[in-house]
Amino acid sequence: MIPSTMKAWVLESPGELQLKEVEVPKIREDQVLIEIDRACICNGSDPGIFRGHEAYPTPLIFGHEASGRIVKKGNRAEGFELGQRVCWWFEAGAFAQYQAVTPGNVAMFQVPANLTFDEAPVMELVLAACRALMEVPPERGRRTISICGLGPSGLVLVQYARALGYEHIIGWDLYETRRKLAFSLGANAVYDPARIAGGQVHDIPESDVGVLMFGNDYLPGEPTVTAFMRSIRIGGLVVSYGHPERGCRFSPYVFQARNLWMRGPVNDMDVIRRRGEEVIGMVTDGRIRIEPLITNRVDFEDFLPAFENVLEHPEEQIKVILKWRD
Incomplete structure (x- = not known):
């Protein structure tokens, strides 16, 4: 009753x-x-x-x-x-x-x-998390993906990307426990954005797709999103998924110079x-x-x-x- x-x-x-x-x-x-x-x-x-x-x-x-x-x-x-x-x-x-x-x-x-x-x-x-890639399947010229933010949604997306057929999956996160878990769930490489000084990302393989899964940016200096965009290949796609309470800051110059384009998750x-x-x-x-x-x-x-x-x-x-x- x-x-x-x-x-x-x-x-x-x-x-x-x-x-x-x-x-x-x-x-x-x-x-x-x-x-x-x-x-x-x-x-x-x-x-x-x-x-x-x-x-x-x-x-x-x-x-x-x-x-x-x-x-x-x-x-x-x-x-x-x-x-x-x-x-x-x-x-x-x-x-x-x-x-x-x-x-x-x-x-x-x-x-x-x-x-x-x-x-x-x-x-x-x-x-919710899988909506970020529901209309972004891997295809010719789009096999590598980076996920910025390995919280619950990012960790789901690591697995979904692997299941969809992405061949190389890169994760970014501040916390070591999350980076380790991402490895165990299918990521090929993980990076701590706090250790990427001055926007230098030349040692990180370029990705065809980058997904922003994190919230507020807690790091000083260049916005994390700007550094992340530097790791996406010229002409690549950025999917904006996260919900930062303070909004998302990035350099329009980097976004435009790399000829990136941006979309949101499926709604x-x-x-x-x-x-x-x-x-x-x-x-x-x-x-x-x-x-x-x-x-x-x-x-x-x-x-x-x-x-x-x-x-x-x-x-x-x-x-x-x-x-x-x-």
């Missing part, structure tokens, strides 16, 4: 999160109600939403990475059945015991049978649904591994200190799983 109220982490105003008792969402005819099994912290977007974001007015139920079981469905919610375990990209309101989701507005999938409860909520991140839901089925298959057969990304597991009630640790020490964890129930 579905209760009338539930616990949820509510962002009352920027910087103020509270665990509250709220009403269970009432679904429309085109929605499903999902009993959340697990959720996880988004290292990229959650900090910016927490501090205040124009696209997310408060108060709101926090979080957007989750998975669970459909316990109620409207008459016009097609393609899914009661009892199915599902994951989806993208709908806010995940840090609660129940969430109303509109299948027609998101890319929703049945959770692969071989995924554990802890792995399932990370599928939102997997689908066409039809493409995400279609290519997402391929991503689900890559997770199912092990070409994209989720378990190595999980570094912390906490109860939902203990979310706040875990989130504060993500804010203050991003190098100490990759994916933090939040658990309501077994």
Whole structure:
């Protein structure tokens, strides 16, 4: 039986999160109600939403990475059945015991049978990260790729690039633990941008494609993006994926002199649904591994200190799983 109220982490105003008792969402005819099994912290977007974001007015139920079981469905919610375990990209309101989701507005999938409860909520991140390359397949003259930022999204993209057929994958990240993990997940080489002095990248093989997966730039001197652009071949592609709260700085001169072009990730839901089925298959057969990304597991009630640790020490964890129930 579905209760009338539930616990949820509510962002009352920027910087103020509270665990509250709220009403269970009432679904429309085109929605499903999902009993959340697990959720996880988004290292990229959650900090910016927490501090205040124009696209997310408060108060709101926090979080957007989750998975669970459909316990109620409207008459016009097609393609899914009661009892199915599902994951989806993208709908806010995940840090609660129940969430109303509109299948027609998101890319929703049945959770692969071989995924554990802890792995399932990370599928939102997997689908989100893979959007960076869904329309950038390897082809003649485009076989080498560099990924700047080896956080959770970057580590997923290392695996997706390998599964797509990129032959040489290079990673950039400040933190040694992430660089080591990228090696184990398929990167051919990794670099610490803090050790690249004065924009000198001549020792790094040029890439055909560069993907910006990181957030705020913490290094002094020349912007990291400018140095990264120097490592992309003349006429190459830069995919801008990350969400730096302070914006992205780079030299227009370097961008123009190297005749680079830039695009964002895929946002066409039809493409995400279609290519997402391929991503689900890559997770199912092990070409994209989720378990190595999980570094912390906490109860939902203990979310706040875990989130504060993500804010203050991003190098100490990759994916933090939040658990309501077994």
